[in-house]
Amino acid sequence: MEDTNHLWNQVKTTYQEAGRTFLGHRNERHKDWISQEAWQKIKEKKDIKKKVLSTKSERIKTQQQQAYREADRAVKQIIRHDKRKHLEDMATQAEEAAYKGDQRTLYKITKQVLVPNIFTDLHPAKQVQVLKLNKTSLLPTDAPFIVCFFMSPRKPENEHYKKVVASNGWGCGPRDGPRLIRTFSFSTAKVHNSYTEVRPSYEL
Numbered sequence: 001m002e003d004t005n006h007l008w009n010q011v012k013t014t015y016q017e018a019g020r021t022f023l024g025h026r027n028e029r030h031k032d033w034i035s036q037e038a039w040q041k042i043k044e045k046k047d048i049k050k051k052v053l054s055t056k057s058e059r060i061k062t063q064q065q066q067a068y069r070e071a072d073r074a075v076k077q078i079i080r081h082d083k084r085k086h087l088e089d090m091a092t093q094a095e096e097a098a099y100k101g102d103q104r105t106l107y108k109i110t111k112q113v114l115v116p117n118i119f120t121d122l123h124p125a126k127q128v129q130v131l132k133l134n135k136t137s138l139l140p141t142d143a144p145f146i147v148c149f150f151m152s153p154r155k156p157e158n159e160h161y162k163k164v165v166a167s168n169g170w171g172c173g174p175r176d177g178p179r180l181i182r183t184f185s186f187s188t189a190k191v192h193n194s195y196t197e198v199r200p201s202y203e204l
Contacts, residue, residue, distance in 0.1 A: 033082055033083065033085070033086035034079065034082055035078070035082050037078060038075065038078045038079055038082055041071065041074055041075045041078055042075055044071055045068065045071040045072060045074075045075050048064060048067050048068045048071050049068060051064050052064045052065055052068055087113070090109050090112070090113060093105070093109055094106055094109045094110065097109065
C-alpha cells in the first residue's frame, strides 16, 4: 500500500509540475469598461463574504449576511450602470465612424456588440495562440499550442467544420458561429474551400 501511495504521489507531482511549467494558470481578464468604483465595491463584497464564513456567532453572522446582500445589490447596480455607459459610448463611436465612412471601425464595433468572443472572461494559458482562420489560412508550425476558430458566414460550412472536428475527436464550441477546437499541437493545418485538413502531431 505504501509503495502504491508513493508511486501515485510521484505521478501526481510530475503532472502538476509539468502543467505549471508548460501551461501555467488561467487568469481572469478584467473587463475594461468596469470602473474602479465597481472594483472597490467587489472587494468590499468579498471581504464581507470572508467575515460571514469565518464568524461562528449566529447573531453576527445574520448581520453580516444582511450586509452581504446589500453589497451584492450595490455591485450589480454599479455593474449595470458601467455596462450601459460602455454600450452608449460604443454606439457613439459607431455613429461617428459611420458619419466619417470608417467601415473598418464600424464593423469592429458591431462585431464586438453582436458576436461576443468565447474567451470573454479568461485568457488562454501561456504559450497558447488564438487564431481566426479563413479558407486560405496556414497555421505556423512553430506554435506549440493552438486554439483555433473556424470563421465562416455560411451556415453549411460551419456545419461541415463541426462534423470534421467531431469526427476527429477534438470537440466543438457550444455556440453557433465560430467553432472551437480544444488545444493541441500542429505539424501542419490548412483550411480549404470545401473541406478542412488538420493534422495534429499529438493531442493534449
